[in-house]
Amino acid sequence: MKTQLFGIAAIVLAFAGSAFTSAKPAENNAKRVDPYYWYYNNPTTDTYELLSSTPSENPPGGVSCPAVITLPENCLKGFFVDPGATNAATNPGDENIPRQITTP
């Protein structure tokens, strides 16, 4: 019985913890996908829209970006995709070519 209570407590604690860590500001979905080009994740269309064709270190137009993705050393810049995948992404070396990520 005691273990059961502890187990239920663990599940409740886990739910609260994951809700807390998953909380994001609702008003801003700008994410740093590539160090040079900034994309906005449009939740309505589920597409990534290029904010500016001009590369920059910070998001253009005064858009705040609280959720900056930190890239670890062994990580490619941007997302890797398989050739047959439907989510396009920028690849290293293509920084000069702005791309728009779309989903079908």
Added chain:
Amino acid sequence: MKDYILKEFPEGKAAGQKTSISEFIVFLCILLFSYAAFSKLMDFANFRLQLGSSPYISNFAAVLVWLIPGTEILSAGMMVFSRSRKAGLYIFTTLMAAFTIYIAFMLSFSEHTPCICGGIISSLGWFYHMIFNLGFLLLGIEAIRNYRINNHHLN
């Protein structure tokens, strides 16, 4: 009476301590899998994207995106109740072994690793994530071992 029993039968005290340790391990396992499953489901789009960009398993992302958190929740739920705890522990240990082996394989043979974008555990980096998984894998094995020993004494 209890003190007499513990003094005359020290293995009873040791068995009690082992039970407490087992209960604590089970608590940690339930906590980990519940947290992992809920985190994935609450940030489902990002989880799906990460799975789709993971080496070797991206082709199975459509299935894994539901199978992994579903199995984690099932395992955590089973570990809560004494009747299904053993099976839950086996599922937990098997899944942790699979995760650990996958990360080790990816770090050893893959040309790249997917970006880790968010989450408390994910902030460790892939290598320390693997060490973390290994630790919980060993805990799961220990819990199963204790479970077997306790059942053997009862029988």
